[in-house]
Amino acid sequence: MNPLLEIRNLSFSYEGSKSLVFEALDLSVREGEFLLVKGPSGSGKSTLLRLICRLNPPLGGTILFQGSDITAIAPARLRRSLCYVAQIPQMIDASVEENLLLPFSFAANSSKSPPSREELRAMLRKFYLEEVEPAQSAMKLSVGQKQRLAIMRALLQDPLLLLLDEPTSALDQESAAMVFSIMERLNIEEGKTLITVTHADYKPVKKRPLNYMLDNRRLNLLP
Amino acid sequence: MNRIIDISLAQLFLALLFILIAQISSFIYHLGLNRDITIGTIRTFAQLFLMGYVLTFILKSSNLWLVLLVFFVMVLSAMFIVKGRVREKQIPYFIPTFLTMLISYFATALFVSGVIVGTAPWWDPRYFLPAGGMVIGNSMSALAIALERLFRDLREQRELVEMKLALGANYREASDELFRKAVSAGMIPSINAMMGVGLVFIPGMMSGQILAGTDPLIAIRYQIVVMLMLVGSTAVTSVVVMLIVRRRCFGSGEEVLLR
Incomplete structure (x- = not known):
């Protein structure tokens, strides 16, 4: 089986900086895998996800998604298939429902039909957000609720790969446990491929993810 | 009189x-x-x-080339004033903005002096240069406001724009709201001027004509043409410049370039 995502010889440095963040970094991700990427602060964990979804251009190397170079795929089409959720969840100043349906207003998603309000309610329950009403303002939610809502919004597009950047960094233990439980369920029950960048200690319940350490400008698989 | x-x-x-x-x-x-x-x-x-x-x-x-040279220098000076006010270093906006200003202002001045007033020749400097000058002066401020607003908002709301991009929006969809706000911020002073003209203030050109002895009923016709010309040319120039500059704020992967 071909890898879903393949990174070859990737290098990157921030604009105006001479030191490399990544050098000859390689990674191969198969469909259905669940990767946890750890590493010290400033090691470029978030940057790695941003490079995969083209929010930053690399200095060198190739990233292949489903066998195609990502630079050959229209950016909107690529980002619909591999969805990135940022560390600080961003909401538009509108209702929960409008936020969840936002991706359906974009041309790249015009062929998809948006979920009904009932389907949204059912999904909110799955994300431990049963107390949240679709009509209420998204701006008034807590960070933990916004984080789960942001993951849910990305999932509504049915992406092949989900990139989660520090999804638990601003959360208390209880909320963080909920997010980890959601990730595990998405991977085991729905077969979603996930790459999660995190600082947090995660104790898997049902399935152990592949643990990588980003150190010394490369990714190393931990035993 | x-x-x-x-x-x-x-x-x-x-x-x-x-x-x-x-x-x-x-x-x-x-x-x-x-x-x-x-x-x-x-x-x-x-x-x-x-x-x-x-x-x-x-x-x-009465030399066509001299008139065009003066017009060119006026637009170039306006562009440097815009550059001084916007102070953006990262995005190269000078040349597209200057070319758009040149074409748009020339077309407006040509239309007003050659078609509406019907001067012969069309470049009669008594009409062409003042018309051009008013268009340039007015639209220059609108452009500076709109550009400054676009760059500032895109920097401040970068994470929100990136969220939309990450959800499959193209760069136009992701920056749609910022674009609209920037263009309208530039346009509002011209529109407000239309609301207040004749009630709150007597515009400079009309005052000048009246001081020079023109019948006020003729002066107001000129002033109406000027007001409409200013709004139209400001709208066209702002929209075209903002469309070009907005594209330049995004890279080939439709990523936000402004840091």
Whole structure:
């Protein structure tokens, strides 16, 4: 089986900086895998996800998604298939429902039909957000609720790969446990491929993810 | 009614009393504007005297290329003023903005002097240059406001724009709201001027014509043409410039380039 995502010889440095963040970094991700990427602060964990979804251009190397170079795929089409959720969840100043349906207003998603309000309610329950009403303002939610809502919004597009950047960094233990439980369920029950960048200690319940350490400008698989 | 009262040099210098009042206010209240007021006053004198001599020379010579050269210099100067106000280093916007200004302002001045007023030749400097000057002056401010707003908002709301991009929006969809807000911020002063004209203020050109002895009923027709021309040219120039510059704020992967 071909890898879903393949990174070859990737290098990157921030604009105006001479030191490399990544050098000859390689990674191969198969469909259905669940990767946890750890590493010290400033090691470029978030940057790695941003490079995969083209929010930053690399200095060198190739990233292949489903066998195609990502630079050959229209950016909107690529980002619909591999969805990135940022560390600080961003909401538009509108209702929960409008936020969840936002991706359906974009041309790249015009062929998809948006979920009904009932389907949204059912999904909110799955994300431990049963107390949240679709009509209420998204701006008034807590960070933990916004984080789960942001993951849910990305999932509504049915992406092949989900990139989660520090999804638990601003959360208390209880909320963080909920997010980890959601990730595990998405991977085991729905077969979603996930790459999660995190600082947090995660104790898997049902399935152990592949643990990588980003150190010394490369990714190393931990035993 | 047609006699124009000349202003002697002594009378002109008497008007400097207004500047003296402004300088005293700035001094007493520590506004820190004394230097700028002085430079502004000197520039007003120098630039307008220079313009007066240049216009006298151009009106006498009646040379198409000279008229076009003056027009070009006016647009270029406006572009440098916009650049000074926007102060954006990262995104190269100078050349596309300048070219759009040049084409759009030329078309407007040409339409007003050659078609609406119907001068012969179309470049009659008595009409073409003042029309061009008003368009440039007005639209220049709108452009500076719109560009400054676009760059500032895109920097401040970068994470929100990236969230939309990450959810499959193209760069136009992701920055749609910022684009609209920037263009309308630039347009509002021109639209407000249409609301207040004749009620709150008598516009400069109309006042000038009346002072020069023109029938106010003719002067208002010119002024109406000017107001409509200003709104139209400002709208077209702002929209075209913002469309081009917005694209330049995003890279080939439709990623936000502004840092």
